[in-house]
Amino acid sequence: MQPFVTVEGAAAPFLLPNLDTDVIMPKTFLKGIDRAGLDRGVFNLLRFGAGGAPEPDFILNRPGYEEARFLVVGPNFGCGSSREHAVWGLAQLGIRALIGTSFAGIFDDNCRNNGLLTISLDPAVVARIAAVVAQPETNRLHIDLPAEVVTLAATGEAAAFEIEPLRKEALLRGLDAVGTTLAEADAIRAFEVRHRAENPWLA
Amino acid sequence: MAGPRTLYDKIVDAHTVRALDDKGRVLLYVDRTILNEYTSPQAFSGLRERGCKVWNPAAALMVVDHVNPTTPRRTADMPDAGAARQAAYFAQNARDFGIELIDVLDPRQGIEHVVAPEQGLVLPGMVVAAGDSHTTSYAALGALGFGIGTSDIEHYLATQTLVYRRLKTMRITLHGVPGLGVTAKDMVMEVIRRIGADGAVGHAVEFDGPALSALSVEERMTLANMIVEAGARGAVMTPDTKVFRYIEGRPRAPRGPLWDRALAAWTVLTSDPGARFDRSFALDVGEVAPMVTWGTSPDQAAPVAGRVPAPEAEGDAARRCAAERALAYMDLRPGTPLDAIPISHAFIGSCTNARIEDLRDAARVLAGRTVAPGVRAIVVPGSTAVRAQAEAEGVAEIFRQAGFEWRQSGCSMCLAMNDDVLAPGDRCASSTNRNFEGRQGAGARTHLMSPAMVAAAAVTGRITDVRRLAAPARKPEPCSLS
Ligand code: SF4
Numbered sequence: 001m002q003p004f005v006t007v008e009g010a011a012a013p014f015l016l017p018n019l020d021t022d023v024i025m026p027k028t029f030l031k032g033i034d035r036a037g038l039d040r041g042v043f044n045l046l047r048f049g050a051g052g053a054p055e056p057d058f059i060l061n062r063p064g065y066e067e068a069r070f071l072v073v074g075p076n077f078g079c080g081s082s083r084e085h086a087v088w089g090l091a092q093l094g095i096r097a098l099i100g101t102s103f104a105g106i107f108d109d110n111c112r113n114n115g116l117l118t119i120s121l122d123p124a125v126v127a128r129i130a131a132v133v134a135q136p137e138t139n140r141l142h143i144d145l146p147a148e149v150v151t152l153a154a155t156g157e158a159a160a161f162e163i164e165p166l167r168k169e170a171l172l173r174g175l176d177a178v179g180t181t182l183a184e185a186d187a188i189r190a191f192e193v194r195h196r197a198e199n200p201w202l203a
Numbered sequence: 204m205a206g207p208r209t210l211y212d213k214i215v216d217a218h219t220v221r222a223l224d225d226k227g228r229v230l231l232y233v234d235r236t237i238l239n240e241y242t243s244p245q246a247f248s249g250l251r252e253r254g255c256k257v258w259n260p261a262a263a264l265m266v267v268d269h270v271n272p273t274t275p276r277r278t279a280d281m282p283d284a285g286a287a288r289q290a291a292y293f294a295q296n297a298r299d300f301g302i303e304l305i306d307v308l309d310p311r312q313g314i315e316h317v318v319a320p321e322q323g324l325v326l327p328g329m330v331v332a333a334g335d336s337h338t339t340s341y342a343a344l345g346a347l348g349f350g351i352g353t354s355d356i357e358h359y360l361a362t363q364t365l366v367y368r369r370l371k372t373m374r375i376t377l378h379g380v381p382g383l384g385v386t387a388k389d390m391v392m393e394v395i396r397r398i399g400a401d402g403a404v405g406h407a408v409e410f411d412g413p414a415l416s417a418l419s420v421e422e423r424m425t426l427a428n429m430i431v432e433a434g435a436r437g438a439v440m441t442p443d444t445k446v447f448r449y450i451e452g453r454p455r456a457p458r459g460p461l462w463d464r465a466l467a468a469w470t471v472l473t474s475d476p477g478a479r480f481d482r483s484f485a486l487d488v489g490e491v492a493p494m495v496t497w498g499t500s501p502d503q504a505a506p507v508a509g510r511v512p513a514p515e516a517e518g519d520a521a522r523r524c525a526a527e528r529a530l531a532y533m534d535l536r537p538g539t540p541l542d543a544i545p546i547s548h549a550f551i552g553s554c555t556n557a558r559i560e561d562l563r564d565a566a567r568v569l570a571g572r573t574v575a576p577g578v579r580a581i582v583v584p585g586s587t588a589v590r591a592q593a594e595a596e597g598v599a600e601i602f603r604q605a606g607f608e609w610r611q612s613g614c615s616m617c618l619a620m621n622d623d624v625l626a627p628g629d630r631c632a633s634s635t636n637r638n639f640e641g642r643q644g645a646g647a648r649t650h651l652m653s654p655a656m657v658a659a660a661a662v663t664g665r666i667t668d669v670r671r672l673a674a675p676a677r678k679p680e681p682c683s684l685s
Contacts, residue, residue, distance in 0.1 A: 015521060016521070016524065016525055017400075017521050018400040018500045018502075020500075022618075022637065022639040022640070022641060022642050023639060023640055023641065026641055027618055031241075031270070031283065031286060031288075031289065031620075032244075032285065032288075032289075033244035033245070033248070033288055033289055033292045035245060045640070045641050045645055074521055075401055076400060076401035076404055076434060079400060080336065080432075080637060080639060081336055081637075082335055082336045082350040082352055083241075083242065084245075084352035084354060087352070102401060102405070103404075104434060105349075105405065106350050106351065106352055106436075107352075109351065109352060109355060110353075113352065164226055164368075165224060165226070166224055166226075166228050166366075178253070178255075178361050178362065181361075181364060181366065182255075182361060182362060184220070184230065187220055187230075191232055192363065195217075195232060199465075200461060200464065201457035201461045201462070
């Protein structure tokens with residue numbers, strides 16, 4: 001996993017509430033057995049027209065936003081299907097962090113497992129950030145994970161955010177959760193023996 | 204832990220290997236998973252790269268359901284190359300990692316959330332996490348169920364655990380007596396409409412109340428299944444004698460003395476009196492009418508007697524904008540009566556509403572009636588076992604005589620990953636759970652409703668209040684078949 005420490009780049013506002021993972025990654029991109037080519041799938045039906053040409057009006061196709069590293073999003077972003085393809089695609093597109101008021105649970109966990117930072121802030125703060133980055137000239141953000149601060153590069157306005165210490169540590173170091181947990185195999189085995197003794201019908 | 208506890212907390216406590224911090228992160232032991240062919244391949248590839256085995260292959264079940272065709276004649280052929288590759292890799296993973304596979308030709312095949320309870324794989328008090336958001340369905344059996352992504356499937360397969368964060372709790376109490384024609388689907392759609400598509404985000408939902416007790420286990424599955432559309436990150440329900448009766452004798456259920464021991468343990472699975480929930484919501488199901496969605500989010504719904512709402516009625520700017528966008532996508536005008544909306548397709552299927560009781564409900568409406576001209580009507584049973592039962596009961600014949608296509612089992616047009624895809628502009632009355640943009644096909648329009656409501660729409664050709672279709676138009680033909 002790519003570590004996240006400080007990242008600077010353009011942020012694209014996309015504020016629709018309850019944006020679901022069917023829209024983020026349409027089903028036609030779910031037929032693989034690997035993770036290849038999912039960058040093309042992100043918002044595919046919105047980003048590209050019928051012939052495959054970019055839709056000029058879509059935010060990620062507008063001048064100044066093609067290389068966006070961050071999305072500023074509406075409440076409950078990533079709701080619906082558990083498909084992690086949505087997060088793989090966003091990461092492949094170069095998106096490193098999402099800033100919003102709330103994130104859907106499975107999607108948020110998928111972000112955690114792929115080194116994407118999700119930042120939850122008060123609606124007024126998200127609205128302010130969205131308003132400033134809506135202009136291409138002022139769309140740069142600086143995110144400092146160790147300090148837990150996001151800064152609007154153009155105005156210098158800064159907002160503090162909170163992140164769980166464990167999640168922060170994993171992001172900073174690019175830690176792999178499976179490797180970390182496998183180090184606890186003995187504890188899991190001991191638990192399992194007890195759990196099966198108490199619930200013998202589970203064995 | 205001192206003090207009264209919720210059922211959710213009891214299940215989490217009983218599965219905590221150890222606390223990982225003082226903020227609610229725990230290493231959570233997971234009892235079971237069910238794997239499907241489209242969210243699992245990369246997890247198995249990850250295990251291969253690590254050179255890692257599956258911790259307990261017997262605790263998993265693999266079911267092909269999302270990409271298989273549902274054409275009336277059962278075939279293992281996958282016309283789509285991607286689907287064929289997924290199915291082949293799935294079978295290879297089952298072999299290489301020693302996990303039981305239910306493939307397309309297996310008489311137990313079906314949608315994973317229908318199959319797992321049928322097989323007795325899900326038992327009260329369990330934690331079941333699976334690579335599909337509707338894993339919340341298992342709350343109906345007294346288990347804590349929740350969906351996970353592919354990375355967490357890999358984590359589960361390698362370690363039998365998840366790095367889990369304890370959720371806040373929300374109690375949803377159902378009381379009152381439902382009116383005629385009102386189903387569990389209508390109840391959960393009304394809950395979602397009232398609390399919003401993000402109304403339960405970050406929460407584990409416990410359903411309770413006398414109106415819940417009155418529901419069958421299958422109806423409870425519909426509730427638990429669809430509460431994820433309000434953002435619930437997990438769900439639980441107290442298991443009762445209906446649940447125990449449902450489970451007893453199923454292939455993977457305990458037997459003999461083990462059954463008695465299990466029963467004794469299961470009967471104490473309930474929230475303590477006075478247990479504190481972070482949030483509570485109550486619904487008088489007597490106030491619920493048959494529901495229909497008009498938009499592209501499951502909370503954009505209304506009673507069928509209502510009208511398409513005006514976006515200006517929405518509280519904040521973002522929701523107004525979302526409603527405007529939804530109406531444009533759905534090609535609907537504010538003020539249009541919902542029951543004046545013509546449909547081109549009717550679909551009965553999905554893990555929300557394709558169990559035997561759902562099919563019987565629809566068949567009661569369809570008996571002696573026929574699908575309206577110009578409507579293509581499809582029924583896809585939730586499992587091959589449900590299909591067989593419906594054939595034995597004569598329910599299948601009612602569907603066929605009404606003009607429905609009687610299909611094999613799978614997810615089919617619920618997410619349209621197989622060849623059952625709507626064309627742009629098609630409008631479908633659907634017993635499924637998601638009306639997202641493009642869900643049933645790019646540019647296709649979905650109206651969610653109960654199976655009986657889909658049947659009513661199919662025979663009239665437009666969205667219809669099922670309560671207005673009184674007795675069948677003519678006596679149903681007897682179901683004696685060659
Ligand atoms: S029926 Fe639909 S919601 Fe259920 S598992 Fe299949 S695709 Fe998902």
